[in-house]
Amino acid sequence: MGQRRTEVLRAAIELLDEAGLDALTMRLLASRLGVRASALYRHYPSKQALLDAMVASLVGPASVPEEGTWEESLRGAASGMREVMLAHRDGARLISGFHHPGDEAVAVFTRLVEALAGAGVPAEGAAVAVDTVLAYANGYTIEEQARKTEWPRAERDRAFDAGLELIIGGIRTSLP
Amino acid sequence: MGQRRTEVLRAAIELLDEAGLDALTMRLLASRLGVRASALYRHYPSKQALLDAMVASLVGPASVPEEGTWEESLRGAASGMREVMLAHRDGARLISGFHHPGDEAVAVFTRLVEALAGAGVPAEGAAVAVDTVLAYANGYTIEEQARKTEWPRAERDRAFDAGLELIIGGIRTSLP
DNA sequence: ACCTGAACACCGTTCAAGT
DNA sequence: ACCTGAACACCGTTCAAGT
Numbered sequence: 001m002g003q004r005r006t007e008v009l010r011a012a013i014e015l016l017d018e019a020g021l022d023a024l025t026m027r028l029l030a031s032r033l034g035v036r037a038s039a040l041y042r043h044y045p046s047k048q049a050l051l052d053a054m055v056a057s058l059v060g061p062a063s064v065p066e067e068g069t070w071e072e073s074l075r076g077a078a079s080g081m082r083e084v085m086l087a088h089r090d091g092a093r094l095i096s097g098f099h100h101p102g103d104e105a106v107a108v109f110t111r112l113v114e115a116l117a118g119a120g121v122p123a124e125g126a127a128v129a130v131d132t133v134l135a136y137a138n139g140y141t142i143e144e145q146a147r148k149t150e151w152p153r154a155e156r157d158r159a160f161d162a163g164l165e166l167i168i169g170g171i172r173t174s175l176p
Numbered sequence: 177m178g179q180r181r182t183e184v185l186r187a188a189i190e191l192l193d194e195a196g197l198d199a200l201t202m203r204l205l206a207s208r209l210g211v212r213a214s215a216l217y218r219h220y221p222s223k224q225a226l227l228d229a230m231v232a233s234l235v236g237p238a239s240v241p242e243e244g245t246w247e248e249s250l251r252g253a254a255s256g257m258r259e260v261m262l263a264h265r266d267g268a269r270l271i272s273g274f275h276h277p278g279d280e281a282v283a284v285f286t287r288l289v290e291a292l293a294g295a296g297v298p299a300e301g302a303a304v305a306v307d308t309v310l311a312y313a314n315g316y317t318i319e320e321q322a323r324k325t326e327w328p329r330a331e332r333d334r335a336f337d338a339g340l341e342l343i344i345g346g347i348r349t350s351l352p
Numbered sequence: 353a354c355c356t357g358a359a360c361a362c363c364g365t366t367c368a369a370g371t
Numbered sequence: 372a373c374c375t376g377a378a379c380a381c382c383g384t385t386c387a388a389g390t
Contacts, residue, residue, distance in 0.1 A: 004373075026364060038365075039374050047364065093273070096318055131316075132339035136308065139315025142272055163308035170346025180354075202383060214384080215355050223383065 005043045008033065009053055013088065016054070021090035055095050058084055059104055064111045070119040071168055074129070077112055078137040078164055085141045092142040109134070121175060129171045136167060181219045184209065185229055189264065192230070197266035231271050234260055235280060240287045246295040247344055250305070253288055254313040254340055261317045268321040272314055285310070297351060305347045312343055 011032055016024050026047055030037040044050040065076045085091040109130060116126035140160055187208050192200050202223055206213040220226040241252045261267040285306060292302035316336055 025362090027362085035373090036375060037363095038367085038376085041365070042373060096322070097269070128335065128338045128342065131335065132312065132342050135315035135319060135339065136312045136343075137315070138319065139311035139313070140307075142318065143311060143314065146272070159304065159307065162304045163311065166304065166308050166346040166350060167312075167343055168346070169349055170342040170344070173345055173349050174342060201381090203381085211354090212356060213382095214357085214386085217384070218354060 008040060008043045008050070009057060012050055012054055013057070016094070017089045019089075021094055051094065056104070058088060058091065059095060064108055064115065070116045070121065071172075073112055073115040074133050074168060074171075075164060077108060077130075078133050079160075081134065081137045082141045082160060085138075086145065090145070092138075092145040096138055096142055121171075125171075125174060129174075132171075133164070133167055136163060184216060184219045184226070185233060188226055188230055189233070192270070193265050195265075197270055227270065232280070234264060234267065235271060240284055240291065246292045246297065247348075249288055249291040250309050250344060250347075251340060253284060253306075254309050255336075257310065257313045258317045258336060261314075261321065266321070268314075268318040272318055297347075301347075301350060305350075308347075309340070309343055312339060 008029075012024065012029055015029055015032060019028070026040055027037040030040055033040075040050075044053065063080065064073050068076075085095055088094070112130045113123070113126045116129060117123055121129065137160075140163065144156055144160075184205075188200065188205055191205055191208060195204070202216055203213040206216055216226075220229065239256065240249050244252075261271055264270070288306045289299070289302045292305060293299055297305065313336075316339065320332055320336075
C-alpha cells in the first residue's frame with residue numbers, strides 16, 4: 001500500500017542532496033516524480049510533515065554502541081551524530097532545525113546516561129555530561145557545514161576529536 | 177542621510193521579536209513602515225542583506241572581558257553568546273544560520289585565544305579550547321531555543337553553566 | 353532621496369473532479 | 372488509491388515612473 005509514500009521520501013532526500021534545502025520545493029519535488037504538487041498531499045499532509053519524515057529517516061541509523069567503556073559510548077554517539085549530519089547537504093540545518101524530543105533521540109540520550117551510570121557516574125552528572133557532548137557535536141557540525149571555506153575533512157575530524165576529548169577529560173575528572 | 181536605513185533595521189528587529197523569523201517578510205515589514213515592499217530595496221539590496229545587517233547589529237555588543245583569568249574570559253564569551261541569541265525570538269536560528277567568519281566574531285575568537293596564551297596555554301591547545309567552548313554554547317542555545325517545552329530559565333542557566341564548567345575543567349587538566 | 357504601480361516568476365495548500 | 376486542474380493567498384525582486 002503506502003509504498004508510494006516511501007518513494008516520495010526517497011526522492012525528497014535525493015533532491016535535498018542535489019539542490020539543497022532551500023530548493024526543496026513541493027512543486028519541484030513533484031515534477032521530479034512526474035506528478036503535480038497537489039498529488040504529494042495524498043502522501044504527506046504538509047511540507048513540514050515531509051521534512052519531519054526526512055529527519056526521522058536520516059537520524060534513524062544513529063545509535064550508541066552496546067558495549068565498551070562510557071568514553072567509547074560518548075565518542076560513538078557524538079561522532080555518529082556528526083556523521084549523519086555531514087552525510088547530506090544542509091543536513092545540520094535540516095536536523096537541528098526540527099528536532100523535537102523525537103523518540104529516537106530520546107532513546108539515544110537515555111541509553112547514554114545508562115551507560116555512564118553503569119560505569120559509576122552519578123545520575124545527575126551523567127545527564128549533564130551527555131547533554132554537553134551532544135550540544136558540542138551539534139554546535140560544531142552546524143558551524144562546520146555552514147562555513148563555505150572548506151578545509152580538508154581530515155583536519156576537521158582532528159579538530160572535532162580534539163574538542164571531544166577535552167570534554168571527555170572534563171567528565172573524567174569530575175568523577176568521584 | 178542613510179538614517180531611514182537604520183529605521184528599517186530597527187523595524188525588522190522589532191518584527192522579528194513580535195512575529196518570528198518565518199513571518200519576517202519584506203512585504204509585512206514594508207507595511208509596518210507604511211510603505212511598499214519595493215521601497216525597501218532602496219535601503220538594502222536584498223532580504224539576505226537585511227538579515228546580515230540584523231545579525232551584525234545583534235552580535236555587535238558581544239565582547240570578551242578585558243581582564244580576569246582565562247576561565248573568566250571563556251565563561252564571559254560563552255554566556256555572552258548565549259545571551260545575545262536568547263535576547264531575540266529565533267535569535268539562535270538567525271545568528272547561527274548566517275555567520276560567515278564575520279569580522280566581530282573573528283575578533284572575539286582571537287582575543288580569547290590571546291587570553292589563554294597569556295595565561296600560558298599553548299597556542300594550538302588554546303584554539304581548540306576556544307572552538308570547543310563556542311561550539312558548545314551555540315549548540316546548547318540552538319537546542320534550547322528550538323524546544324517549545326519551556327522549563328524555567330534558572331534551571332536552563334544551571335544546566336548551561338554545568339556543561340561549561342565541565343569543558344573548562346577539561347581544558348585545565350589538559351594544561352602542561 | 354525616497355516611494356509607487358505593475359509586473360514576473362515563483363511559493364504552500366485546498367478542493368472538486370477524474371481514472 | 373492516486374492524480375489533475377484550477378484556484379487562493381501569498382512570496383522576493385525588478386523597473387519605469389513619479390515627487
